[in-house]
Structure formats: C-alpha cells, structure tokens
Amino acid sequence: MAKKLSWNGLDIFLLAQKALYIPVHRLLVISDWHLGKLGHFRKEGFFIPQMNLEEEFLRLGSLLTSLEVSKVVFLGDLFHSEWNYEWDAFTDYLKTFPQIDFVLTRGNHDILPAERFGTIALHVVNQLVLAEGLVFSHEPLSGLDNSCLNIVGHVHPGCEIAVRGRQTFRLPCFHLEDRVLTLPAFGRWTGLYMIRKKSNNRLFAVVNDAVIEVPESGL
C-alpha cells in the first residue's frame, strides 16, 4: 500500500518498494541504489558473495512494467564506486527499455568517468526541477524558494519503532522535514541512518508491503 502526499495539487506516491511515483508525470524516482557495491568489495579482496544482479534489476523492472513510467530519476549514488563489470550489466539492462528516459542526479558515490555514461541513455545532471516546484537532487540544496519541495536521497533514512513487550523494529523510511523529502535507499545492501520522530517532521516507515506514517507516540 502506497502513501499519498500532495504538493501544490500534485499527487506524490511513496511506494513500499522504496521508490517515489508521480503518476501525472509518469515519473518514477529511485535513490541510492549503490549498484556494484559488493563487486567493489570483491575487487578489493573481501570475499563476500557476488550480487545477484538479475534479482536486483527485476526489482526495478517490475515497477517499470506495473506502473506507467516514461521517466526514471535516479537520485544519486546509483553506482557505488569505480567501474566494475556490474555497471556494464546494468547499462545493458537499461537498453531493454528504449522508451524510457533515465536521468541521474549525480551523487558523491557516482565517480564513474563521463565516457562510461556516453553509450547509454542516462542523462547525468546535478538537479532536476518540475513546474510544480519539485526539485530533485542527491543532497538537499540550500536557498530554494519556499514554494519548492526538495526531493533527495543520500542519507538512507531509517526509524526505530518500539512496540509493547519491549520490542523494537528498525525500518527504512521516507523523511519529510523543512520542505525536504528524503527517500530511503533503494539498494539492498545499504545501511540505515536513524531519524528520530519529532513534532516538526513526518516519517513514513516501509513496513513490508506498506508505507505507514509513524505517529508522534510511536506505534
């Protein structure tokens, strides 16, 4: 179950797949995938298993086929580090969606040289702006107009929810505060940066297949 927010009359859906979807623009937003992360560790001699790339791509693929999408924005940290073969596998996969426009707002991890992007339909920009006042970037931008909502990634927000019986859950979440909406990391092998629920912020936790707003007093 997705959670609907609205901004200047524009419907924005927070998806449990840890993505954001704006139907009017047929726009899907994905943040911090960190592809190539395991490969990067392996290249450095750390013997962890390889990523199951097909499974990873399928997570994007199923969104692209079940929703009407004409544009995908990757909010930075798409690729974890220097080039490894996982990048080529990824670009090959993107080519199977020629009808879709892919945009990357570059993040601190995206250090691949420009020629790696040259061959594919992935436009690299610093930020992307929609007429309704939505500004997409990897990290929050300063000096934005009050009417703007900055949609960002970078920190991998998460929240801790305490329930009775002294049990706590750590879950990825969307974090809205001061006109900045931070997306959870789409990448599977990423950590969480814990955000505390305060009176001036809103947290939307990803609980299995639902996105649920965290109430002031916890669940």
Add this chain to the structure above:
Amino acid sequence: MNQIADVWFFNQGWEPHAFQKQAWKALAREQSGLLNAPTGFGKTFAIWFGILHHYYDNKAFQKKKDKLKTPKLHALWITPLRALSKEIYKATTQVSNDLDLDYKVELRTGDTSVSERQKQRKNPPQALITTPESIHLLLASKGAADYFKHLEFIVVDEWHELLGSKRGVLIELALSRLKVLCPQLKIWGISATIGNLDEAQDILLGKDHKGVTIRANLKKKLRIETVFPDNLEKFPWAGHLGVKLLDKVIAIVNKFQSTLIFTNTRSQAEIWYQQIIMHYPEFAGILAIHHGSLSDEVRLWVEEALHEGRLKAVVCTSSLDLGVDFRPVDCVVQIGSPKGVARFLQRAGRSGHRPHETSYIYYVPTHSLEIIEGDSLKYAVKEHIIEQRIPYIRSFDVLIQYLMTLAVGDGFQADEIFGEVKSTHCFSSISREEFDQCMKMLLHGGKALTAYDDFHRLVLVDGVYKVESRKLAMRHRLSIGAIVSDAMMKVKFMSGKYLGSIEESFISKLNTGDVFWFSGRQLELLHVRHMEVVVRPTTKSKGVVPSWMGGRFSISPDLGIAIRHSFKHIQKNAGLSEEIKFLKPLFQEQQRRSALPGEDDLLVEYIQTRFGHHLFVYPFDGKLVHEGMAQVLAYRLGKIKPATFSIASNEYGFELLSATSYDLDEALVKDLLSPKNLHQDITSGINVREMARRRFRDIAGIAGLVFQGYPGKPMKTKHLQANSGLFFSVFEDYEADNLLLRQAYDEVFDFQLEEGRMQLAFERIADHRILLSFPDKLTPFSFPIFSESFREKYSNEDWQSRLETLKLQLEGKIE
C-alpha cells in the same frame, strides 16, 4: 646441576623451590611440559634457568652453536599482556646482567618501533619476549622459516588465560607451524590452576605428547571476608548497596598499606573512583584508576606508582587481573559478584605475593541478595571448585586469517598446511572439504570465480599459495589478531594529551557542553572531530558515566553450583554462615510473602501488578542461562495462548511479564520447564539469528572480511566502509551454507546460549519439586529482577526515584 641457577640464587641469598629444581631437571632432559604455579613464586626463573642452561651447557647444542656465525633465535616467550612482557623482560635481562652473560633478551610487542623490529629481523637476539599476535606477524614476513629455524624453546606464559579465547587458537596454529620448522622445539606452558589443566597441557603440547607436568604445591594462606551493610534491605536491587558501603571500604583501605579495588566494569570503576574522591578528598593523589580504555601512559604511570608503593589504593577492572606483581599491595577488595571462582582467586592472589604471606580479600556485595555469594565463594574455595577454560574449536575465522598470514609470508602448500592444521586441537575435526572451502574464499571469494568477476587475494605460483598485492599484504598485517574492538574514539585535551578511548556509541549520544566522567576526571565535551573527542576539565554540574560494551558477563557454572549450595541452607536455623545468618530476615520475609525453596525445590511465583502478569522462576543458573530459559518459556507459553512478553533476568532467576494471563498450575509449569524438545524450542523460540548476527561481527573482523582502517587514521580506503551486519545479510541471502556464517550460529549455541548448560539446567529442574506460589505483592526474591526490567525503560535518575516510591508502596508505607 644447573650451575647458572646455583650461582645466581646463591648471590641473591635465595633457596630454590622444589618445583624450580624439578623444572630445571626436565628442561635439562630436553623435555616439554606444563608448569602449574601461582604468580610471585619464581615461576619465570623455573623455566628461564633451564633455557640458559641449555644455551651454555647442553653439549649437542654447543656444537651447533659453534657452527653458527651469528647468534640465532633460541627462545620465544609468549605472554598475553604487554605489561607482563615488560615484567619478564626486566627479570630475565637482570639475570643476564647479573651474571654477565651474552644471552640477549628483547621485547617485541605492539609498542616496538618499526626500526627496532627490522633490527630484530636482521640480528635476532637469543630470546624474544612477545605476544601471540607478534608471532603471527613474524610468520607473515618473508624468510620466516629461516628466522625460526634454530629455535629451541617456546614458552607460553599464562596459558590458562589464552586457552579460553581465540588467541589460544592463534597459539595452536603458530605451534603447528613451528613444530615443523624446528623439530628440536621444546614447548613449555605456564598456567594457574584451572579445572581442566590436563586438557590445557594436551592442547598446548599436542596429541600423544611426552611432556611432564610440574606442580608447585605451595600453600598460600587466603582470608576472605564479606563486608556487611549496617541494615539489611529486604527489597534489594542491583548497584545500590555498593556505594553505601563506601565508608566501610575506606576503613579497610586505611588498615592496609596498598589496596586494589576490583570492579567488574569500567563504568563501575569510574563511579567508585568518583565517589571516593568526592567523599574522601584526602585521597586525591594517592588514589588512582586503571582500566582497559585508559591510555597506556596513564596505565603505566599507575603501575609504576603501585610498584613504588606511592598509591594507597587503585580502583581497577580485569585490566589488573593478570601477571605483574605489585609487591606493596597487601589487600584486595572485590566490588560485586566476581562471577567466577577462578577470577576471585586470581584477584585475591594480587595481594600478599610472597610465600608465607596471607592474601586478604574483602567481598563487597552490591545488593542484599548478593551477600550470599560471600558464603558461596568461601565454600567454593574450600572445596577447590574451580572453572574450566573451554577452548574454542573449529574457529574458521582464525584459520582463514592464518592462511592469509602464511601466504603473505613465505607462502604455503595446501596439503602440508592442511596436515598441520588438522593436528591441532581446534581443528582436529576439520574435513578436507571444509579446509578447501576456506581456501576457496581466499582464492575465488566464495564458491567459484565467474567470467567477469575480478576478485583477487591468493595466487598459486609453482604450487605455493602467495599474496602478490602489496596493498593486500599491508592490510592483512594490520589486521592480524583475534581481538576485535568496537569503533573507539580517542579522548584528548586541547593540548593533545591523550586520555584514553570510549566507544563511539556513547559519544554519539552526547552534545557539545555535556559533562561526563572518564579517567577519574570530570570532563566537558568541546567537540568531536573524526575519531577524536576533544574535552576540557570542568567543575560543571554532575555528568554521566560512559558505559562500555562487553564486560557484562554471567556467573560461571562452578560459582552457580556454589550459590545453589548456599541456598540449600536458607531454611535451616543452626550452623549457618554469617552471610546466611545476616540474610535471615530477608528469607523470613520471602517465606511470609511467598515461599522459600528447599533443597530440591524450584520456586515459581506468579504475581499480578498494574504492569501485568509476572512469572518469576528461580533456577540460580546465571544470567546468561536464564535469558535463554526465559525465551524458551515464553515460546512455550505463547504456543498455549499468543502473548507478548517482556523479559528480565539476573543471576538468580528470571521474569516473564505479559498483559496476557495464564491459568498456571504445577503440572503446567512442569511441562513448561521440561527438557523435552529443548533444542527444537531453542531454535524456533529464540532469536538465534539476531545473536548470530552480533557474533558475526568478530568473526568477520578476524577472517578479514571487514577492515578497521589504518591505525590512527580514519578509514581512507574509498567506499570500503560497511558493517559486518550487512555482510551477514549478504551471506544469508546468497551463500547460506558459508562456513563463517555457520560458525556464527555454532558460537551462539556454544558460548552465548550455552546450550549445554541450559540442557543441564532443564534436566536438573525436571527432578525438582515445583513450588508454585501466587503472592499478592512482589517478594524479596522477585524485586531485584523486577527492577532490572525497569532499568531499560527509564533513565538512571528517574529510575531510582521511581523505585524508591515503589519500594515505599511495597512496604506498605504509602498507598
């Protein structure tokens, strides 16, 4: 027959002990062996003069020596502690100086400079005093085989201490290699008394060894006294009583020349130091604090000052358990349960070192019920009940590190090393397949290499596995060892003076301007930069005391036996020890409100309060076992009627609290506590996965899966920061049969859940009569456990005041 010893002892005006002469004789016969002797009786000399005798008087060796142009490494002396290494270094160097011998002794520890190490490589001394890690570092350098070729002796000091840890595995592996490199090698262990001394010897010397055992049968007088509070609190709770006994502790300290005050945790040490200085300002300058997180500089200063008799008392933790003798120390105070008999004895032995002197130890309970442990400890000491040290087995993380170590050094042949590894106790059950799986991790980064993958670590050159990447080799050398520490932050003054280190998790909760206690000082946080915390001394309002992870251990099975023995007497009226006599009113109150368990009874209390339904069970098996038992019980109750439980436990019992009520009777309780299907219920009832995930942290660190970064520098290696929890999930998803993952689960069952102990506890209880009672209010037994569960909910101050109110309610003083 040991002329060197005879001369030296004569010059000192000393008479050798019988065990020393025995050791010299065995060493002269070129035997290996184990020496069982307490500290302070010349155990070092018992071995050392045997080594010197060999070097100067062994005929066959003289011929060998004459052929060598330069001196070669003759003996290695391994200790678990740097401080102890220094002590041995001093003592042995003194002998060479006194007798004007050309036998050179050098230290090689983490403190040794790079240039010094290089010198030791090129021109080795006759003896190196070193640590298990340093031996592996030597094995990780080119030409290791040549370097060790002429080694005659290896001595493992405080072997009992290393045995129960993965550092013991490092020793086993190093010995398996050295035995092959130097067939002439004599192995000696020095160990304090432990429950499995024979096993300790077998593990060190190897299967079918022909070594000797030498015991120093020296009787040392020990006086144990329990410190009683003036009044008995019938509703005891943890941590409260200790500081109340401050005045009594100071009175004891004043009676003696120099006292070591042992606490169980670093935070407790900080609190005691703070309290003493606050209430007895005259102790400033003659009281010091010593624990593992303080800087070397601070610790060395304290140790020196102790030696010279300049300190009246030192508040310390296990950091002063081992080794070094402080002659002026004539009294030891133990705050809180020592949790184990061996630890208690070891600490007691820190006072009155010299033969014929009496060791004094005062036991200061931290809550009323803990007073009974005074009785238990005396009983255990009298009956010679002492813990075993359980050696690690199948530690694949250490094996993977070791294989890397060899590859970084001279390289290795798989078949040869497999044979050697299999000869150790730790890996006696390893199959070739398991060994090959370890190899595959290093060769292909897992099962097999795929076409595009560019994993690299080991390479095979002419049948020898090697590491070719200098970066990898360097990183590996920095990661050698079996102690994985948390991300620590350095605490410094503005001037740059380094005080010690605190866990990152503690600092992250503080803001600029906050005050905390550390190193016995009140400090204000100025700022945090990278991994450094800059502070300044302050007199600002009271601060918090850091808590460190670790150090929260449970009582040993042996102390558990002694405690259960003490509780057998609580119903009696005559022939009671002073501890039980003192506690009598508490037991009577317990009897009045509920019931008092007899010798073969298990007391179970079911109490309703406004918090819900509390089920209390008192098996007296230690916190660790109780935690597991509680979860099994919760699981079994949940099968009857689904419910959520809050679990609390202490050393004596545990509590299950839930909003759901159950119709309990004796038969049902008996079923709940049945040993039937235990393993299955543990597996399905306990969140073993979460425990394994935590265990995996150390395993990943040791195996070289996570890199802690270069010393003193924040992680510079780009994009290589990841925690082991993430890797745990990666393995779970992609390679569930991975050996390291399996090891994490095995360690949870063996060490954390102590499944064996839990099984025994359930079996023992099966023979017990269930004493089920339904008290109206909390009882003296249940109150401390009940208050444990509060601890996690409320902040310290709030918690204390709430408990005070609650206590008044319980005693009927307020409604």
